[in-house]
Amino acid sequence: MPIEILMPALSPTMTEGNLAKWTVKEGDKIKSGQVIAEIETDKATMEVEAVDEGTIGKIMVAGGTEGVKVNQLIALLLEEGEDKKVLESYKPKAAAAAPAPAAPAAAAASAAPAAAPAAAPTSAPTSAPTSAPTMSPTAAPAAASAPMRHAGERVFASPLAKRIAALEGVDIGGVQGTGPHGRVVKDDVLKAKSSGNTGRSGRVMRNPVEFTKIPNSNMRKVIARRLTESKQQVPHFYLTVECELNRLLDVRKEINFEAESIAGKDKKPAYKTSVNDFMIKAVALALRKVPAANASWYDDATVQYNNIDISVAVAIEGGLITPIVKNAEQKGVIAISSEMKDLAARARTGKLAPEEFQGGGFSISNLGMFGVKNFSAIVNPPQGCILAIGAGEDRAVVRHGQMVIRNIVDVTLSVDHRVVDGAIGAEFLQAFKHYVESPALLLL
Numbered sequence: 159m160p161i162e163i164l165m166p167a168l169s170p171t172m173t174e175g176n177l178a179k180w181t182v183k184e185g186d187k188i189k190s191g192q193v194i195a196e197i198e199t200d201k202a203t204m205e206v207e208a209v210d211e212g213t214i215g216k217i218m219v220a221g222g223t224e225g226v227k228v229n230q231l232i233a234l235l236l237e238e239g240e241d242k243k244v245l246e247s248y249k250p251k252a253a254a255a256a257p258a259p260a261a262p263a264a265a266a267a268s269a270a271p272a273a274a275p276a277a278a279p280t281s282a283p284t285s286a287p288t289s290a291p292t293m294s295p296t297a298a299p300a301a302a303s304a305p306m307r308h309a310g311e312r313v314f315a316s317p318l319a320k321r322i323a324a325l326e327g328v329d330i331g332g333v334q335g336t337g338p339h340g341r342v343v344k345d346d347v348l349k350a351k352s353s354g355n356t357g358r359s360g361r362v363m364r365n366p367v368e369f370t371k372i373p374n375s376n377m378r379k380v381i382a383r384r385l386t387e388s389k390q391q392v393p394h395f396y397l398t399v400e401c402e403l404n405r406l407l408d409v410r411k412e413i414n415f416e417a418e419s420i421a422g423k424d425k426k427p428a429y430k431t432s433v434n435d436f437m438i439k440a441v442a443l444a445l446r447k448v449p450a451a452n453a454s455w456y457d458d459a460t461v462q463y464n465n466i467d468i469s470v471a472v473a474i475e476g477g478l479i480t481p482i483v484k485n486a487e488q489k490g491v492i493a494i495s496s497e498m499k500d501l502a503a504r505a506r507t508g509k510l511a512p513e514e515f516q517g518g519g520f521s522i523s524n525l526g527m528f529g530v531k532n533f534s535a536i537v538n539p540p541q542g543c544i545l546a547i548g549a550g551e552d553r554a555v556v557r558h559g560q561m562v563i564r565n566i567v568d569v570t571l572s573v574d575h576r577v578v579d580g581a582i583g584a585e586f587l588q589a590f591k592h593y594v595e596s597p598a599l600l601l602l
Contacts, residue, residue, distance in 0.1 A: 160240070160248055161210050161317045163233040165219075165226045168197060168204055168454040172529060173228055179207075181220035188235075190343070195221075195232075209316050209337060210344075213238045215245050281361070296432060315342035322347045355461045364514040377477040388536050396534050399587045403550045403565040406436055413492070434470075434524050435495040437547055439600045442466045442486035444589035451586040452519045454540035455577045461540075467537070469518030472502045479505050480538070482518045491600055526550060530570035542577030543586070546570045 160383045168175065178196040188265045194214075215236040220227055226232065231250050236242060263353055313331050315323075319342045323330040326347065335342035374382070410431055417427035445452040453462045455475050466487045469480035481501035483494055504510050520542075523535045526549040535546040550567040557564075569590070573583045593599055 159237075159321070160215055161212060161235040161237065162251060163194075163208075163235055165228050165230045166197065166206060167233050168226045174225050175228075177219050177221060177226050177232060180217060182214050184214050185533070187391060188212065202263055207338070208235075210235060210237075210339065210516050211455070212240075212316050215240075215242055237249045239471050247435055257579070263352060313342065314340065316344065318344050319347050325509055326351045381477055384539070385536055388539050392537050392539060394534075394537060395573050395575050395580065395583075396570055397573065397580070397587055398532065398568060398570040398585045399591050400566050400568055401591050401594040402555075403433070403594070406594055407550075407565060409597040409601070410436060429492050429495055431495045433490055433526070433550070434547070435491050435498060436524075436597060436600055437524065437594070438468055438470060438483055438486055438494050438498070438522060439489075439491050440470055440590055440593040441520065441545060442483075443593050443600070445520060446487045447589045448582065448586040450582045451500055451543055451578055453542045453577050454519065455542060455574055456540060460577055463519040465519070467518045467520075469515075469521040469541070470498060470501075471521065471523045472505045474506050474508075479515050480518065481510060481515050482522055482588070483504050522547065526567065532570055534570050537572050537574045539574070542574045544572045545590075546572065 165175070165177070167173075176198040178197050178198040182188055182192075182194045182383050187213050188208045190209055191207050194208045195206045197206050197565050198203055212235040215234045217233045218382075219230070219232040230319040234245060234248065236244070314335065315330050315333075316337065320330060322328075322344055323333070323342075328351050330342055330347065333346050334340075335344050335346055337343040337346070355377075410433065414427070414430050417429050421427040449462060452466060454458055465485055467482050467484045468486045469482050471478055481504075483489070483497055483501070486494060488499070501510065501514065505515070518541065521535075521538050521544040523544060524547040525533055526547055529549050529552070533546050535544045537544055546569065548568040548570075550565045552563050553566045554561055555564050555566065556562075569587070571583050571587055573580075578586075
């Protein structure tokens with residue numbers, strides 16, 4: 159019986175996304191953990207791995223399709239030895255309902271110091287489980303084991319694991335999963351069967367090890383010290399505005415489509431811009447217009463920078479770091495995109511030179527790709543400001559007396575009141591909003 163590959167959820171609030179492309183084709187044999195597709199949300203494009211092994215029997219949703227619902231059938235996988243003829247009479251199962259968006263937990267993300275910045279990560283989800291039973295985003299770390307489930311809780315398991323459990327008489331609800339995000343896979347069921355644990359005892363299993371101590375690295379100690387100092391010594395205040403993204407998303411789509419057209423069907427495009435690339439450019443131009451916001455506090459003087467260097471938060475193993483896009487106002491969006499991809503990649507492998515992450519006059523922290531609606535970041539001393547960017551979402555708004563739907567993002571400016579006053583902060587946000595909502599100005 160074919161295994162259904164469903165559209166995965168890449169964040170707790172995701173209900174649909176774009177199937178950017180397939181990296182496999184019908185007839186290809188795939189292994190568990192192999193990248194088979196790229197899924198795109200409004201903020202990020204992530205690779206997706208297969209959980210089960212087999213042969214791609216039929217692709218149901220073509221690459222490039224937009225607005226694919228979570229849990230929608232996108233492909234069928236044939237198990238080893240299974241004849242392709244079964245696809246002719248196969249009837250898809252009733253699609254599971256897409257998960258309801260979860261309210262984002264309150265969080266304070268921030269940027270840390272020059273040596274180990276601690277701003278909120280701009281990429282790679284952390285632990286959000288995916289709803290699709292046969293695909294998992296590579297950016298999310300797989301849990302070594304899932305906590306014991308309680309009665310009535312949903313069981314995340316691959317279709318093959320469920321079938322084997324049914325045939326072998328194993329209660330899959332009592333099996334500990336070792337797959338991505340604690341998903342139960344075939345080997346988990348077979349191991350439970352061989353050990354005599356059918357999961358039917360009804361006993362609650364308690365882990366004898368109550369907790370695990372993770373020694374604090376030097377990076378985490380620096381992050382903790384600097385953030386504590388910032389919250390205790392820096393008089394924060396916060397300003398929030400809503401920005402309309404529709405025009406910016408259209409421009410981004412057109413730019414990326416042009417790159418794909420030039421590259422051709424079987425070649426990788428020379429570039430692929432993200433919403434965050436446009437945000438960096440908008441911040442840079444807003445700082446050029448309102449230079450008083452591009453400043454730092456020192457006891458003897460307030461330093462106003464003549465260059466516009468933007469620190470952008472990136473998650474790395476064991477902490478966070480903020481590589482710097484220097485003179486960002488002088489660079490095009492495509493150039494910023496290429497530079498950020500290079501900086502982020504080298505940041506995660508520890509190959510940044512000190513001057514590439516030490517300094518900067520203004521920070522950006524983006525949690526939008528995690529579905530976080532809005533948040534307030536912690537100022538990264540001695541910088542005077544940090545901009546927190548949330549998730550874009552469709553909202554009902556009034557335009558010219560009519561109710562319309564627009565894609566809106568909340569952005570919150572955290573400000574050191576010793577450096578920047580409320581009027582300056584508001585003026586900066588006004589300029590930033592203008593550039594975001596008039597994206598053609600970002601391309602000049």
